[in-house]
Amino acid sequence: xxxxxPAPTRRGGGGAPHGPLPRVRIRFAxxxxxxxxxxxxxxxxxxxxxxxxxxxxxxTEGFSPRPRLSFGLALSTGHESDAEYLDVILRDEPTPSTxxxxxxxxxxxxPAGIDVQRAVALPTGAESLQQAVTSCTWHIEVADxxxxxxxxxxxxxxxxxxxxxxxxxxxxxxxxxxxxAIVDLRVLGPVTEVVAPLAPRRSGAGTELEAELxxxxxxxxxxxxxxxxxxxxxxxxxxxxxxxxxxxxxxxEVVDLGPAATPPPHAEVxxx
Amino acid sequence: xxxxxxxxxPHLAGVExxxxxxxxxLGAQRPAAGQGVVSWLLTYPDTYEIGLPxxxxxxxxxxxxxxxxxxxxxxxxxxxxxxxxxxxxxxPLFSVDTHRPGHEFDVLAFNLSAELxxxxxxxxxxxxGVPVRAADRRPEHPLVAAGGHCTYNPEPLADFLxxxxxxxxxxxxxxITAVVRDWKASGRTEGSREAVLRELSHVEGVYVPSxxxxxxxxxxxxxxxxxxxxxxxxxxxxxxxxxxxxxYPRNQLVPLTEVVHDRLNVxxxxxxxxxxxxxxxxxxxxxxxERPADQVRTMVADGLRRTGYDEVALTSxxxxxxxxxxxxxxxxxxxxxxxxxxxxxxxxxxxxxxxVGIAAQLQKARRTGLTFAPEAGTWRMRQIINKLxxxxxxxxxxxxxxxQGWRRVKLYFLTGLPSETDADTMGILDLARNCVDIGRQHTxxxxxxxxxxxxxPKPFTPFQWFGQNTADELGRKVSMxxxxxxxxxxxxxxxxxxxASLIEGLASRGDRRLGPVIEQVWRRGGTFQExxxxxxxxxxxxxxxxxxxxxxxxxYRHRTEAEVLPWDHLSAGLHKDFxxxxxxxALAEVGLPDCRWTPCYDCGACTGYGIEHVVASATPPAGGSxxxxxxLSTGHLPGAVPVTLRPRPVVGASR
Numbered sequence: 001x002x003x004x005x006p007a008p009t010r011r012g013g014g015g016a017p018h019g020p021l022p023r024v025r026i027r028f029a030x031x032x033x034x035x036x037x038x039x040x041x042x043x044x045x046x047x048x049x050x051x052x053x054x055x056x057x058x059x060t061e062g063f064s065p066r067p068r069l070s071f072g073l074a075l076s077t078g079h080e081s082d083a084e085y086l087d088v089i090l091r092d093e094p095t096p097s098t099x100x101x102x103x104x105x106x107x108x109x110x111p112a113g114i115d116v117q118r119a120v121a122l123p124t125g126a127e128s129l130q131q132a133v134t135s136c137t138w139h140i141e142v143a144d145x146x147x148x149x150x151x152x153x154x155x156x157x158x159x160x161x162x163x164x165x166x167x168x169x170x171x172x173x174x175x176x177x178x179x180x181a182i183v184d185l186r187v188l189g190p191v192t193e194v195v196a197p198l199a200p201r202r203s204g205a206g207t208e209l210e211a212e213l214x215x216x217x218x219x220x221x222x223x224x225x226x227x228x229x230x231x232x233x234x235x236x237x238x239x240x241x242x243x244x245x246x247x248x249x250x251x252x253e254v255v256d257l258g259p260a261a262t263p264p265p266h267a268e269v270x271x272x
Numbered sequence: 273x274x275x276x277x278x279x280x281x282p283h284l285a286g287v288e289x290x291x292x293x294x295x296x297x298l299g300a301q302r303p304a305a306g307q308g309v310v311s312w313l314l315t316y317p318d319t320y321e322i323g324l325p326x327x328x329x330x331x332x333x334x335x336x337x338x339x340x341x342x343x344x345x346x347x348x349x350x351x352x353x354x355x356x357x358x359x360x361x362x363x364p365l366f367s368v369d370t371h372r373p374g375h376e377f378d379v380l381a382f383n384l385s386a387e388l389x390x391x392x393x394x395x396x397x398x399x400x401g402v403p404v405r406a407a408d409r410r411p412e413h414p415l416v417a418a419g420g421h422c423t424y425n426p427e428p429l430a431d432f433l434x435x436x437x438x439x440x441x442x443x444x445x446x447x448i449t450a451v452v453r454d455w456k457a458s459g460r461t462e463g464s465r466e467a468v469l470r471e472l473s474h475v476e477g478v479y480v481p482s483x484x485x486x487x488x489x490x491x492x493x494x495x496x497x498x499x500x501x502x503x504x505x506x507x508x509x510x511x512x513x514x515x516x517x518x519x520y521p522r523n524q525l526v527p528l529t530e531v532v533h534d535r536l537n538v539x540x541x542x543x544x545x546x547x548x549x550x551x552x553x554x555x556x557x558x559x560x561x562e563r564p565a566d567q568v569r570t571m572v573a574d575g576l577r578r579t580g581y582d583e584v585a586l587t588s589x590x591x592x593x594x595x596x597x598x599x600x601x602x603x604x605x606x607x608x609x610x611x612x613x614x615x616x617x618x619x620x621x622x623x624x625x626x627x628v629g630i631a632a633q634l635q636k637a638r639r640t641g642l643t644f645a646p647e648a649g650t651w652r653m654r655q656i657i658n659k660l661x662x663x664x665x666x667x668x669x670x671x672x673x674x675x676q677g678w679r680r681v682k683l684y685f686l687t688g689l690p691s692e693t694d695a696d697t698m699g700i701l702d703l704a705r706n707c708v709d710i711g712r713q714h715t716x717x718x719x720x721x722x723x724x725x726x727x728x729p730k731p732f733t734p735f736q737w738f739g740q741n742t743a744d745e746l747g748r749k750v751s752m753x754x755x756x757x758x759x760x761x762x763x764x765x766x767x768x769x770x771x772a773s774l775i776e777g778l779a780s781r782g783d784r785r786l787g788p789v790i791e792q793v794w795r796r797g798g799t800f801q802e803x804x805x806x807x808x809x810x811x812x813x814x815x816x817x818x819x820x821x822x823x824x825x826x827x828y829r830h831r832t833e834a835e836v837l838p839w840d841h842l843s844a845g846l847h848k849d850f851x852x853x854x855x856x857x858a859l860a861e862v863g864l865p866d867c868r869w870t871p872c873y874d875c876g877a878c879t880g881y882g883i884e885h886v887v888a889s890a891t892p893p894a895g896g897s898x899x900x901x902x903x904l905s906t907g908h909l910p911g912a913v914p915v916t917l918r919p920r921p922v923v924g925a926s927r
Contacts, residue, residue: 033277034528036290041529048526048580065613078285109580111296111528195282236282 021058021068022093023122024102025129027255030081034113039074045111046086052109055102058089072129072243072254073136073215079222081240085129085254087122094121118255127245132254135183135214137242138222143196143206143234150207151187157229158185165228178228181220184212194236206236212244277371279363287353291529292320295368298526298579301333302370303343310452312336312344312445313367313377313400313414317384317392318802320348320368324525325533327587328420329383331520332441342449345369345377349392350399352800358399365399374400378452380414384422384429387779388772388802391794393418394432404791406434406482411460415452415468423479424509424556425731427496427838428779430481431787435472437479438842439509439556440542442518444477451475473503477510479842486784486838491825493783496841508843513883515542515561519571526579535583535617536575540568540600544589545867545885549658549858550647550686552730553589555851556844558877560868561886565600572604576614585617592622592630593868595889601634620645623661628672641680642673648689649699655861657689658854663703670707674714681707681720687749688727688741688773690858697749700724701756701763708762721764724753726773730780732844734854736837739830740777746770771809775801777827778812783838786826789815845877866892 030042037045047067050057059065068089075081102119110116126132142150157163163179187209194206213220222238244251284290305311314333316323323329329346336344345367350358357363365374374380380400382393394404402413409416418426419437426436437444455468473480483503487494498505512518524536541562544554563571572584584604588594604616616634621627623644631642646666647659654661670681685700704722711718726746729735741749750767757765779786792815793801793808800806816823831837833852840848850873857864867873868885869892878884 033294033296036284036294037528038289038291041291044530045528047582050580051582052578052580059613077290111298113296 020124022090023126024088024090024094024099024119025122025126025255026086026088026102026106026119027117027257028084028086028110029115029117030075030084030113031115032080032113034111035078035080038077039071042075042084042114043069043071045114049106049109050088053105055088055105056091058091070128072133073219075240076221076223076238079238079240083240083243083253085243087129096121117257120255129254132245133215133243134246135212135244135251136219136240137184137210137212137244139188139237139239139241140209140211140222140226141191141194141196141206141236141238142209142226143194143236144203145207145233147187147190147207150209153229153233154185154187154209157182163228165224167224178220178224181214181218182211182225183214184210185225186210191236196234196236210241212242274373274376275371276363276366276373279361280366280371283354283357283361287357288351289321289529292348293350293354293368294528295371296528297324299521299523300369300525301337301344303337303345305343305372305376308341308453308457310342310379310449310456311377312342312379312381312449313347313374314344315347315349315365315374315380315382315396317349317382317389317396318386318800319351320527320529321531323348323383324527324531325537326383326385327521327537327539328441330525331518332381332445333525334520334522335442336445336449339446339449341453342446345372347374347396349396349800355395355399364401365396375402375414377414378456379417379448381417381419384418384420384426386802387422387776388807390429390779390790391798391801393429394791394794395799397432398794404794405431407431409434409465411462411465413465415472417448421553421556422780424552424842424844425781425839426479426481426842427486427784428782428786428790430484430486430784431791433481434469435478435480437510438477438507438844440512441510442512442520444475444510447475448472448478470500470503473498476508479507481784484841491822493836493838495836496784496838506841506843508881509556509845511559511845511877511881511883512542512561514886515539515563516567516886519563519567522574524575524579526581533585533619535585536572536579536581537585537587538568538571538575539563539588540586540591540594541588543885544593546590546593547658547854547864547866548647549656549734549854550689550727550730551589552733555733555846557589558845558875559883559885562595562888565594565596565888568600569603573607573609577609582613583615583617585619587619590620590622591618592624592627595887597630598633601630605634623669624665625668625672628669628676631673632676641682642678643682643684644669645684646703647684647686648692648696649685649701649703650696652861653689653692653696653699655863656691656858657686658858658863660863663706666703667706667710671710671714674711674718679711679715679717679719681711683707683720683722685722685724686727687724687753688746690735690738694749694752697753698756701753701760701765704757704763705760708760711762718762719764720762721766722753722757723766724750725768726750726770728773728777728780731837731839732846732851734851734858736781736851737831737833737835737855739828740773742828743770743774746773769804769807772802772804772807774823774827775807775809775812778816778823781838782826785819785821788819789821792818843880845875845880847874847876847880850875868892 057067059067070087072085099119099121103116106116160179162177164175165178166173166175191206191208211225223235226233226235243254245254314329316326333344336342347365347367397404397416403409415434417435418433419441423436451471469480472478473483483499484496485499486496541560543557543560545560546554548554601616621644623646646661648654648657687697704720707720708718729738729740747770754765757763793811796811798808798811868887
């Protein structure tokens, strides 16, 4: 995918200089109770947070002007993430220090569990999030499966030449081979306390998997992966760890936190 | 203080819209409970989306949490999928703030805004792990309280409620807190529940149903009388004299997920003296108490800054009547802080061109739809209900709307009003048809939606004596309208289920004998009755039959002047003889002007409590016959609205 999104421009700006509008890419984490908000909810939360922080976001023209935000791949309701992204189109070119200070301005106006990690200015013509991301790494907890049973399932899936999965798409059931979408899959180790519906004879323990799943041409979701490995497995906590993009043939995180990354201020909400 | 979060969390991924159960709203509090602190669980007996925006609960949430001796949290009715999980896993009703179980609170306080939520109230009490019947509760159980408009006849819920608050809650919650605090300090010993309830019955505005006894003469109610000499014979409502002293909510809750009325709401005045005879809200909230305009502006500016909302609603029962509405809204629109991105909405528009002018000023961008409530189809009918809108007002408003870019107009009507004839009913479509014709002069894509609801008489209104139309009669009127609407281009008709109106009417004017009926409907699964897909008329009729009670007697029968009404021992300040006179005037088709701008007719709401209207301007608002001072008998305006009217079609000629 090399297509480049047309750079956002001023539309109907009535005398405003024509040309691309500046964009800022924000990386944030989503953990704890707030993981039960939907993708749409998160979009609304961001609209309000940016207004509360006084960030001068560009608006769409027309009868219902909306702030110009664009989100990457939707995170399913209930999943957590260390690496979520949104692009914010600004009215005016920000200074480097404005961009750098964005996380600190946004932290107090976001709900507990949504933590801004970094903001970067995007170069003109940069790919949109949807285009840029090629795969995601996930941590997936599976309840009541021992690490050795999990390893056997993982080995079977990786050895398979084809892994058929039926999914709903536009109201129709489509069966396709999801094996090519599994870039990497491994067992991380045992989990002592999984957050899964309690049922009789559940052990309360489980196994954590790590999977890198392709997002193009169609994203393979963690729940779909597990269903393809073994439909009987019950998925507990799911966390997106990375969103990868390709740069010069090498895989890298969309916005790297670097070695100096600080732990999120709301880390304690996990325990709540 | 315990939390059910760890029990709840694993199940949330499997239920619809789990964000309803997590709390974390901007403005949410995590108050510390403890010794000497009275904990309140403020509960809305419907879903989170409906209940969260409720301003009454939000106001009390803040007032209680500002006190050192009180802590308030919030709960909402869980949707059926989560309820099944909660019952199977023995998870009690919980607060969304700290996920504390309902039975740990000292007071479970419900907002009652709609009769069809009564079975949900029982369900919430039961889910909280508290006996549903007040008589079965022990000292360790919370007190179950209710406030809100439905509490002006709480008798159908008398078996289930420990205490009921009439009127404004701002002051009385603190007085209740003080009594409950002493009860806690005394150790809530065996037998003390009766004592604390008796003490609470002395608090002005608090009604304790168990301190009263209902006696009957056959089917007729003889009286509801106090069981003790120190319990008041009549409970008067509470009224705050000055809204300016209560600038709440200061920190309106901003939910993480979508809810109804998802915007900043600022109450600009409380009470209404338009005197619409069907309108319970307008009768029980008198007098009019305006918030000072500068306080409104401050609350709007602070609220927008704090919440990040881009929409603010100025709320009241008729916001265009607010003194100086124009400069107030202009100031909001012009505030540079809002960058032209903030829209202002007036949820209850008056029907006249002046009001549309204000709306045009407010909705510069999003001109999608406007809603008006003429309520009835003919001038005769509107005189009877005292909604004194002349056709010219409506057409002026609609002409103004269409000429300024709106394309959709929604009109609200009631059917089944006192002395309504088929000609009156069909007048609804005449109005709608004329609105379409007016619209066509401006635009092709005209849509006029007429929404028709079955009229349900409410306590403390002049129509409280009126026998409600039967469900069959309402159904006949609706189908008559529907047939005619099919032949009318540009008019879309929507209507409420007449069967639901029947049950609303049953609960609205029922007495204590309905308690077992409500309990049986709840026990057999009849919750969320205001949701049409869950409404179960069969359960209600079966329960009535099982208890030997009659719909005809409770709902369809006209009451006489001498009849003892189930709410006669309660008072909204209105004199019963004023209401009766207004009922007689209604039948004589005589209108009554608004007493904000004309002399007092002594309804009792001001004189009885030694309070008065707080209105910044003594001048009636401009535009339309809904201002006062004009000749109501002829329906003539001082200045004519510039619209040409088509000759009215002869009603019924086509049938």
